[in-house]
Amino acid sequence: MNNAIEGSALVVVRGGREVLHGLDFSVPAGEVTGLLGPSGCGKSTLMRAIVGVQAGVTGTLTVFGEPAGSASLRSRIGYVTQAPSVYDDLSVTENLAFFARVLGVGRDEVDRCVDAVDLRSHADQVVANLSGGQRSRASLAVALLGSPDLLVLDEPTVGLDPVLREELWGMFHRLAEAGAAVLVSSHVMDEAERCDRLLLMRDGVFLADGTPAEIKEKAGVDDVEQAFLAIVKGAA
Numbered sequence: 285m286n287n288a289i290e291g292s293a294l295v296v297v298r299g300g301r302e303v304l305h306g307l308d309f310s311v312p313a314g315e316v317t318g319l320l321g322p323s324g325c326g327k328s329t330l331m332r333a334i335v336g337v338q339a340g341v342t343g344t345l346t347v348f349g350e351p352a353g354s355a356s357l358r359s360r361i362g363y364v365t366q367a368p369s370v371y372d373d374l375s376v377t378e379n380l381a382f383f384a385r386v387l388g389v390g391r392d393e394v395d396r397c398v399d400a401v402d403l404r405s406h407a408d409q410v411v412a413n414l415s416g417g418q419r420s421r422a423s424l425a426v427a428l429l430g431s432p433d434l435l436v437l438d439e440p441t442v443g444l445d446p447v448l449r450e451e452l453w454g455m456f457h458r459l460a461e462a463g464a465a466v467l468v469s470s471h472v473m474d475e476a477e478r479c480d481r482l483l484l485m486r487d488g489v490f491l492a493d494g495t496p497a498e499i500k501e502k503a504g505v506d507d508v509e510q511a512f513l514a515i516v517k518g519a520a
């Protein structure tokens with residue numbers, strides 16, 4: 285399998301405390317990988333390490349064979365944090381045009397990304413006047429500029445209605461089918477079934493790694509939330 289991300293013995297210390305405890309894992313290209321686990325387990329910290337903005341990282345972490353954070357990776361990674369990362373006083377189109385210039389991608393990308401997140405009817409509205417979900421989608425559109433090879437999306441569907449969530453998951457799969465590696469975090473286990481592969485995390489370690497079907501079968505249950513609970517109990 286063609287891995288986009290490989291980590292081994294990955295440790296992260298934040299504020300003097302070890303929050304990721306020696307992770308060994310990989311994230312393949314061409315699939316949607318779900319990073320699932322309860323609030324505070326370390327999902328955002330791992331994503332920050334992958335995109336190269338986290339201090340206190342030891343062990344090995346490579347993205348497309350380069351050390352995470354390498355300058356050569358910048359244009360290949362789209363990253364969406366939990367906080368919207370667009371300017372409130374610019375319209376959706378103006379935000380995208382600005383980031384397109386920063387990234388050096390063509391103006392035609394602006395229209396493509398506005399359409400990809402279904403914000404065409406709000407394209408000329410300033411971001412301050414958008415709903416929370418629309419603002420999240422504007423941030424997502426920025427991450428899609430230039431069709432990155434790796435998308436790292438930190439809880440991208442929080443606060444979105446079911447129809448939009450469905451549409452966004454459809455888009456994640458289309459991007460993966462086109463060859464991108466898509467890493468999506470969530471603390472909501474009902475998103476698990478939408479992923480090709482799962483990394484289940486708790487307290488800075490991985491409890492399980494595999495397809496939703498494999499994880500359920502191994503735990504002997506028929507939903508991922510039950511599997512998570514069974515694995516936690518088994519490990520206790």
Ligand SMILES: Nc1ncnc2c1ncn2[C@@H]1O[C@H](COP(=O)(O)OP(=O)(O)OP(=O)(O)O)[C@@H](O)[C@H]1O
Binds near residue numbers: 299325
């Ligand atoms: N700036 C910081 N300094 C010290 N510790 C931090 C810092 N940010 C987060 N932590 C700690 O690191 C651990 C992992 O946090 P992280 O944000 O990665 O979790 P998460 O799984 O993404 O949670 P959520 O789903 O709530 O976003 C938590 O115990 C948190 O308290």
